[in-house]
């Protein structure tokens with residue numbers, strides 16, 4: 001990863017001045033969806049790029065050491081080796097960016113990756129994911145435990161109650177404490193945009209999370225009824241751009257929740273390229289949080305290589 005965002009003192013004046021032009025945001029989101037017209041011969045390269053940006057995720061009540069182990073193996077070899085060979089990519093070390101699990105499964109994931117001789121980072125959701133409705137003490141303890149178990153990235157959820165009631169100072173203080181508890185582990189702050197009400201609130205919460213030292217801002221937990229949408233992404237990446245222009249610090253972006261198709265992954269890459277530039281097209285500044293996207297990407301790559309579509313059972317678990 002690149003230099004970390006150290007954060008900055010809370011600038012409430014900046015936060016209070018924020019206004020978002022909804023019509024302009026919606027129009028831009030429409031445009032970007034229309035721009036995703038990569039030439040066919042480049043599509044496989046773009047799809048492989050998307051693979052390398054995936055936080056391959058399982059966040060289910062029935063997660064076990066067994067399915068976490070399978071997830072880790074898939075993360076280290078996300079695309080069938082015969083397909084990679086056909087594209088002359090077999091020696092390029094194509095993996096996903098990370099695996100993402102609940103705190104109680106971090107040790108399983110670390111063990112599985114270590115046994116496979118992989119240095120892939122384990123990310124863990126924490127701070128009372130997904131609702132964040134536990135005491136601050138409990139949420140901080142959860143971060144520390146996940147780090148102790150070997151998580152190198154922590155996806156915290158912000159306190160939506162504070163954001164919805166405009167208590168930005170209190171939200172800033174909490175996120176600063178989470179950052180401290182993360183230590184060397186990189187921190188992604190989940191805004192849960194589906195519960196923030198307005199684009200203006202999304203922009204303000206993005207700013208406050210970055211001021212408090214987030215390495216990434218992330219749209220959603222995947223558990224809200226509205227998750228990663230393109231308009232909300234426009235709002236968040238513009239907050240990232242404004243924060244960079246003002247402070248010189250680069251913050252990453254992670255859309256997550258409901259991203260299922262290869263086609264969507266290409267739109268997300270287009271959005272990052274057009275709004276933030278090429279540097280935000282790599283895993284140190286861009287992640288796709290997804291539990292069931294990889295299978296479709298692998299099928300599209302199979303189609304590119306063979307000219308036929310594979311049945312899902314022809315691909316190992318994704």
Ligand SMILES: O=C[C@H](O)COP(=O)(O)O
Pocket residue numbers: 057059100220221222223256257258259289290291292
């Ligand atoms: O952070 C990742 C999300 O929870 C994944 O959501 P998903 O299961 O809808 O892909």
